Amino acid sequence: MDPVGLDISYELIPIRASKTDDFIVLLLNVKNVDKRKKLISLDVVSNNDQIYLDSYRARKKEEFRLGILSEKESREIPVKLFLQKPSARPGLYDISIISYLHDRDYESYIEKSEFKIQVRVV
Secondary structure, eight states: OOTTSEEEEEEEESSSBOTTOSEEEEEEEEEEOSSSOEEEEEEEEEOSSSEESSTTSOOOEEEEEEEEEOTTOEEEEEEEEEEOSSOOOSEEEEEEEEEEEESSSTTSEEEEEEEEEEEEEO
16 A cells, blocks of 8 residues: 555556557556545656656656545556567566645645556567
8 A cells, every 4th residue: 555545556468568469558556445435646656768657758746636535435547558669679668656735626646556567568
């Protein structure tokens, strides 16, 4: 459980990317494990020059506003990770997942938590 009171799990589809793939899918599952309702948002950030968050390969950060999560409620978020063209260099590449707990609106946050995952390109 992260400090924001969420259980965040993920799955990569496929598990590893081929250097000639156009994109792979990062499937995030966010669950509120606390007893109170929470206003939540997530940022997904590419920390490298091989993976982007749009098909034009220009964006490296995307925000997802999940709304209010009740106790034990979960949401699933599919995120397309586009690989550098014409072919990505093989290796391990970091993607940051940043969760925010908000008070009344999305303009400010009370708590923030970050973890990194690695995407393997072969």
